[in-house]
Amino acid sequence: MPVRAASSTTLPPQLARLIKQCSVQRKDLPAQGTTFYRAVHTTETGGLFALERAGSVGVLSLYADFSAEQEVELAAACAETGLSSLYLKRRPREASHAANVEREWLSPPQPIWGQDLPELTALENGVPYLIRPGHDLSIGLFSDARPARAWVRQRAQGSRVLNTFAYTCGFGVSAALAGAERVKNLDLSRKVLSWGQENYALSGLAAPDTDFVYGDVFDWLGRLGKRGEQFDLVILDPPSFARSKAGVWRSERDYARLLTLAASVTAPGGQVLALCNHAGLAPATFDKMLSAGAALASRRLSVTARFGAGQDYPGAEHLKVRALKLA
Template identity: 35%
Template sequence: MEQIREIYVKPKFIKQMTNGYPLILKEAIDMPEVAVSEGTIVELLDAQGGYIATGYYGEQNKGIGWVLSRKQKEVIDVRFFTKKIREAAEKRAVFFASEQTTAFRVFNGEGDGIGGLTIDFFNGFYMVSWYSEGIYAFRDVVYEALNIALNTRGVYEKLRFNTNGQYVEQDDYVSGEKSDFPLIVKENGMNFAVDLNDRAMTGIFLDQRNVRKALRDHYAIDKTVLNTFSYTGAFSVAAALGGASGTTSVDLAKRSLAKTIEQFAVNEIDYESQDIKVMNVFDYFSYAKRHELKFDVVVLDPPSFARTKKMTFSTAKDYPKLLKDALAITIDNGVIIASTNNASFDMKKFKTFIDKAFKETDTRYKILEQHQLPEDFAVPHNFPEFNYLKVVIIQVIS
């Protein structure tokens, strides 16, 4: 990282920033003529040179950096990062003490004061994810701080940022004990197999913990459950453990078959009694309609954007169609769990997608529950736009 650089904030953005907005938007600053390197500490000033905040420069899809401190004399060093990590861990004390849940988020980026950096806990092991080359410039001091703040059994990392036009997705062992994979973790008493050294993913999306619990505890018993975009089948496992009469998991990725079998196996569920399909979800909708298949519960948790040879899909424009496809194979009085992690729209907008789908199919509905990020996924106070997860559990009314 370089020495401190002064950057001036445009007047109309000053109030937002002084109120605690953590992201340094490109349009909010007067960019200096000389290029600023990734990882440079920047002092954000008003036009008169008055201090606003200290941050780091790091280009990513949301802006050009993140605010780290609003104390002018605070030094961004090992002590700074140790304090931030320790404070975040203390807020998750109930998770660290739990025997029923051994996988959760310890540090959630801007919600815990350092945008672009997340730290997850997996049964004694930590996984650090770097979302910007700028924060990655602090790698050595962050790992030193992590080892001071927490008793780390072993540390892995994932690089998830763009550099030289190439998107970096790299897993690597960092320090401490090396885990044997799959590593078995618990979530509300359910077992899940994870691999911290397996490309971009780990095998489970931790932000859906409360939704899986809701499915298991309230909606699965004696029901047929369709899990679309199923990834490794975590929702299917929750449904089966909740007493579902049968589950169907559908995902286009070939590796989803073995991964889903593995998740059933670590919960002592006979995978042969469940249905696992490796195919395009939209093709499966057509297949189900042709064969007059209907489900009691349908889980929709698509990627924000996907492209196949036949089509492209974007939750921002195609979610109503996805819901209509799901409605066609959901029984009367059935339940749809509609989810998206697309941060480009909020819960209010998401509900308009739901309303549009039901109105266009002349179907009545009732919202039973709604969820956003769980408590370990801290978001900045007063800025709900960083709460990207939106889940609405809907009952179809016949």
């Protein structure tokens, strides 16, 4: 269960000091070309809240119960780090159903403090991305995957790339900027694929509709496999939990099956970049699932890299990233 805020009507003064301290610790990121990052992580707040920063705009995610007065106090403390506006996200343990029936309460479209800025461009390692801070619980990019996108940008040159669960196509942008031979972005939402095309345009990349494929990932992996299509790099970045026509997906139960399908479209000697953001799934268990998935596809698997979130996620263990080579 999420950590509960203190019953006091005022926030502990150490929280304001903590926010300022964390902000100072991240001051090198904008100088390195990254203006979108986690300014305060939950490991630093005892699970109470996290603060994302996109330029001068903040996005405050609450993982505990705060009173309206405490929310205002916390917003004011965040604003002291030089923000021009701050948006609020309330994140209950199981937000998937609530997001459909209480969307405006969970993710108010207007800022809790400062001027409304429906969209802005922020940088990640010098690459521009379109961020919409009041759009929804997800604002356009997942900052914890920054090291994984950097890995793709360093290795995708000349590759045929399939980016599954593409969302707004951050991995696709990274592959295209690396000089990939071709990139296919696949997602179940036309809206986020269109958003991805906007991200391509920000970097001056061609974004033909044929490179942005709408549909269920599991269905498409099966279809591509039957066609004999092959990719040198397949990127898997699924949600921890999702519902579709095919049923319920749970990463802690189904990731092996996903890897088996991905292997069917991965060229001999090709790579799979597998991400899992389920905090409750142990790294060793994730590794076993990947090995089992490769074995079901009759492929030999070797792990060439293991990593997680970036420096702005101190102590984070939720994200597990594996670079896999399939013989």
